[in-house]
Amino acid sequence: MHEWALAEAVLKTSIKVAKERNIKKLSEVEVVLGQLQDVDKEILEFALENMKKGTVADSAKFEFIEEAAEFKCRNCGNVWRMNDNPIDDAIIKEAVHFLPETIHSFLRCPNCGSADFEVVKGRGVYIKSVKGE
Amino acid sequence: MIDPRREAVIERINRIPHVIPVLSSKGGVGKSLTSTGIAVLLSQMGRKVGLLDLDFWGASDHIILGVSVDEFPEEDRGILPVPKCGLKFMSVAFYTRNQPLPMRGSEYTDALLELMAVTRWDDVEYLVIDMPPGLGDPFLNLISFFRKGHYVVVTTPSPLSVMALKNTIHMLKEQKIDIVGVVENMSSQESLKEFLDEQGIRHLGNIPMINDIDAHMGDCEKFASSEFIKHLRRPVERIAELIG
């Protein structure tokens, strides 16, 4: 489960931010989950709940915000969403789950066929906010 | 937005005792063969070795070692590098399945962060890194994340390659990065010894043109028994002595 490694990254970063901001007790951490990477929210949550014990995030609530993936072609300017054309190939899904940039190996702009597009939204796992006192 | 991966990457890097990036700003000088060879030789010397192919645009090391990319690396609280030829191996090729990976420098950086954040090197003592050519995003990321690495620069005796060597050394010195030395590839003698002496840089040795090198790729044993590896042995012994 590579979600555990992502959870570890989220937790360690939250703890570091808490330290920087002199927060003694974290109350809430908002985590954005990008649709492209398609992480398993349940596993991520389970891992965070498990690993937070005994840390400054012990009683923190991890809020997850799911963000739809959106692409913009750098060649023709076309903007499209992942939902317009979902990936159904299991191998591609898994590759992109591990390494979202591999989307450039498998997806092309539906308008002009270019591989040079930007993932404008919904790429992966980010921390949106860290709260506490 | 806070990127949770940076912290994870820095922590994972700090846990690796010795990192050996193999680079040159010039392409085609033998970085991939040399880095893969260094990893194989260190592991033959009984060290615990990892090999990381960071040439995302032109991943090659899996071809040299004959690693199949038909299956994803195993997952266990992260991603486990694939055991092969006595070392642990990681490459984007496992995820691109040998398809081209066209992307911008910023996307290269994203992919690097992602891969480093989740790859578990665990007990690896020596992480050898194969680099793409150039002084762009990959190089700048490398010298920023792997400040404490022991860098090996590869060159050929061609004046075109020596220019690139000069510039690579210039950049590494400017950033106060440790250069273990230079491997002079596709060369019948140590023709750059004097030039490197002037620069205060160690000449680790030369590797001649090996005519049947192609026949020694795609299999651990074949590669290990190649003339290339035979000539690389002494330079690698020196690297091992120097970095401990």
Ligand SMILES: Nc1ncnc2c1ncn2[C@@H]1O[C@H](COP(=O)(O)OP(=O)(O)O)[C@@H](O)[C@H]1O
């Ligand atoms: N000493 C050598 N003798 C013969 N061919 C070599 C030698 N070193 C490298 N090559 C060949 O040169 C090409 C470039 O080598 P490679 O390791 O891919 O360089 P880089 O990674 O710097 O681009 C490959 O085809 C490789 O087989």
Ligand SMILES: [Mg+2]
């Ligand atoms: Mg190469």
Ligand SMILES: [Zn+2]
């Ligand atoms: Zn387009």
